[in-house]
Amino acid sequence: MPLSYFSRLFPRLQDRIREAVPSTLPLNNDSLRHCLDAMLTCAPGEKGSLTGDPSFEATFGWRQADVTLAELTGQLLDKRLVQCLNDPPEELRQDYAFPLERSPYMHQLEAWKTLCQEEPASAVISSGTGSGKTECFMIPILHRLARQSAKEGGPLEGVRALFLYPLNALISSQRDRLDAWTRGFKGDVRFCLYNGNTPNSLPAHEKKHANEVLSREELRACPPPILFTNASMLEYMLVRTEDAPILQRSQGKLEWIVLDEAHCYIGSQAAELSLLLRRVQMAFGVTPDSVRFVATSATIGDPEGPAGQDLKRFLADVAGVPVTQVSLIAGERMIPELPPLEEQAITLETLENMSPETSRDAPRHAALCRSKTAKGIRSLFTRDKTVARLSEICALLQEHGLSGDVATALRWLDVLSWTLGDDGTPFLPLRAHIFGKGLPGLWACVDPKCPHRQKELQDDWPYGAVWTGSRLHCSCGSPVYEIVTCRGCRTPFLVAQKQDLTDQDGLPAEFLRHK
Known part of the structure; x- marks a missing residue:
């Protein structure tokens, strides 16, 4: 059912x-x-x-900007980059196309405006899953590389954007996206995923496209402007003689350092990361005031509250830059308002029996809008946060004089998350986070x-x-x-x-x- x-x-x-x-x-x-x-x-x-205790996250849509990608072309973003975003290779188009008529999310536009300016600026990107955090920093980086390639009149050599990921799986997950957005540059903007699995060399016939560096031999001979790696490989790169050409050909060129999943670095890990980044800047021949630092993190509460300030201070400390140089850019959910309908006492069983096979059901949606219990559960996710624990929902049901057992609470969540209004808007879209041990x-x-x-x-x-x-x-x-x-x-x-x-x-x- x-x-x-x-x-x-x-x-x-x-x-x-x-x-x-x-x-x-x-x-x-x-x-x-x-x-x-x-x-x-x-x-x-x-x-x-x-x-x-499971947590449930409300997955309302993200607030969009009132401008399209086409309108940003030539004004904020490079024309050649926009063409690559709009028309990626056919096999990657379904997942990675960014059409001209699409409007970016508000936090994406804010990140682009912050990071595309000429003066170096750093930012912490904090938003939920599926909110386009990667686009927040990847598009400004590609924009700048596209401009530099046009200015130099050919392929870029030397690492200019260093991406530091905590897991190899996260590094590999970016391959298709980078391939989709850089293949159109015909080798002028290249990338390399450098980890323990990167082979020393590859036969020439195995290299299909000019935009990806697939071997350590090619990486050392002509370092690409985009390098994805992890902390361990970065440590090796700083001390190994065979990797010295990467640093030599990148002297003074490093402009971006991106830290993905920054909340993974706590305590001594954060201290070690800070020391590593200082060594990296020395090895690449750059100073903190000339580098744009970007960190991504899990969703936080109030961006202006203590959690937001802690994130800004974290990036400033590990990067060695003033906290005033760091911007916090947080995603904002677009939560639809409910119609002001008179409240009625409606039982869970009644709601469950209203067209149970159909999600788009106007009468059931209207009944939920009238139900004090349904609106009370929804308010747990809309007042000052978008996440609530199952125990909180059970407690609310008890406050309403209903059974507060787990089974009943889950049935309420089924009805609330399943029901769509006439316009297809869910009453309460949810994602469950289950913690096992x-x-x-x-x-x-x-x-x-x-x-x-x-x-x-x-x-x-x-x-x-x-x-x-x-x-x-x-x-x-x-x-x-x-x-x-x-x-x-x-x-x-x-x-x-x-x-x-x-x-x-x-x-x-x-x-x-x-x-």
Whole structure:
């Protein structure tokens, strides 16, 4: 049934966990198996569950600018670049075409205006998934490279834009986009994805297009203006003799340093990154005042609040530039207003029975606009944030005098996210973020008379309460040890190590903790 999505997804997830986890812990004890099964059937976010409190993100559309790409051509963006964006290679057109008649998002336009100016400026791009963060910095970089190529009258040599990604998978994900937007430059603007998998050399017949550098040999002979890499490879590049030509042919040319997923760098990682960037600038023969630094990050709350200021300060610190030189550019959701209709008491069952096979249903949409509960849930995502936890939704249902169990909350989310108005606008478009964790092992209290012993544990279980996390003592105060199984018969028992530690009275150390 199409209307049932989240309410089916979470039980299936729980079933998969119940099937998978016991197979990693073969147990020849009925009570312990029943106890573990009960733990794994806990609702998401409950104590003992292997799935944390899920978060739901409202995926309303992003606010668009009132100008098209065609209108920006020649004014803000290079004509040759716009042609590459509008008409990429046919096999890449469906995913990466940016048509002339399309309007960019407001945060994209703001980023272009900030980064396309002649004077170096730095920026933190903070926006949600699918909001076009990459376009925010990639298009200004390609714009400047296109202008430089036209000025120099040929292919650009030397690294001018350095992209630092934390994972090789993220580096590889940019290949098709770069191919789509640079192939039209006929080799004048090239790129290279440089990681541990980059081969030393390739036969000439394997190079299909002039815009991508595929081997280390070609990278060293004629460094492209765009270089994607990770911190480890960058460290090697700074010290390896064979990579010295890259630095020599790029002296004084580096103008861009892009840090993707900047929120991944915390604590000592951020300090190491800051030192690395200073070494990079010295090696390339540039200074911070001549480099444009760009960082992307996950969505934040109020851009003008503490979180936004922290992001600006982070980039300023790692880049070695004044914080006044850093702009924070955040995406803004476009949240449709609901019509002012008189509230009515409408049950969940009534809503579910209104054309359940059809998402575009005006009567159901109007009923949701009249429902105090439906509007209350929607307000969790629209007042001052676009993310709410499942526990918050359960609590709101209880405030409205309704059942606040997980199953009911998920049914409400199904109805709200499934329903479209006459114009195709969803009442509450949602994306679920589910957090899982592994089961590191099982631990048990040594006292068979433990008052916290689970009801599933019968006479065949010789110990006390079972725990899914490591701890020294049970809630009853008795010692807790890890459960292990015999490799032969799979019988569970507790493993402990005896230590001959006594005090002056000859009492064991374990006893001392209970004196």
